[in-house]
Amino acid sequence: MKKLLLILSISTVFTAFSQPVKMPQPSPSQTIKQNFGLGSIELSYSRPSLKKRGVFKEQSELAPIDAIWRTGANGATTLTFSDAVTINNVVLKPGKYGLLSIPGKKEFTLIITKDTTVNQPTSYKLESDLVRINVPIVKTRDEVELFTMQFANITYEKCDLQLNWGNYQLSLPISTNVKDRIKADVEASIAGDKPALGAIATYYYEVAKDYPTALLYATKAVNVSKPFFNTYLLKAKIEKELGDKVSAKASALKCIELAKNAQNDDTVRAAKELLSKL
Secondary structure (H helix, E strand, O other): OOOHHHHHHHHHHHHHHHOOOOOOOOOOOEEEEEEOOOEOOOOOOOOOOOOOOOEEOOOOOOOOOOOOOOOOOOOEEEEEEEEEEEEOEEOOOOOOEEEEEOOOOOOEEEEOOOOOOOOOOOOOOOEEEEEEEEOOOOOEEEEEEEEEEEEEEOOOEEEEEEEEEEEEEEEEEEEEEEEEEEEEEEEEEHHHOOOOHHHHHHHHHOOOOHHHHHHHHHHHOOOOOOOOHHHHHHHHHHHHHHOHHHHHHHHHHHHHEEEEHHOOOHHHHHHHHHHHHH
């Protein structure tokens, strides 16, 4: 009896002073913050692996078709928008939202919900849906082992949230309105005492596609006391779009001269590439 008590006592001591063993997550979590428009999108989700298990099939172990899926593993998958965005013609205010999906044979139903805690089908409530959109499945040649989401095809006002797993790929289109806000800032700058000439020219060139107005402000920008070499590159691009190859060449050469003096090899390469296309 004394021997048994001694063993139990020693066991209790080791248990009391033992350190917890930390193990890697089977489905590692990931948070991605993507600059978009004039703000950002933050995606948080966990990434399960296939491990030779079936996925997106009837009664499959992973994400069976026609059933609510948390679009990841472990906790709820969430999207946080710092600015208002539009998904499937629905405007979503800045804030945090849940991302759910219903896999199908030919398409997925992607759901944006105001509930950010749904981590299992029984927690899902239809009345919390804000957006529902059906997106087609694209079959891929290469198999993706670890469930992966990423932002792709990013422009000023549009991007896609891509989902990849197994041989499946699908994309959720997201848009935002920044052109009106930038236009207001540009007009305010023009009316001010010290207009941001380079930024104004860039707006008319890249956003408004108004090349004559863009050239007007680019020309003003290169006529300041210490013109920036990138402004000459912008002016060359505008002149190329307007079909003035002679002026575009002169601007590109001036850009190269200034960029070499500043030891900016990237801009020198960009200007030489533009020259090769004239």
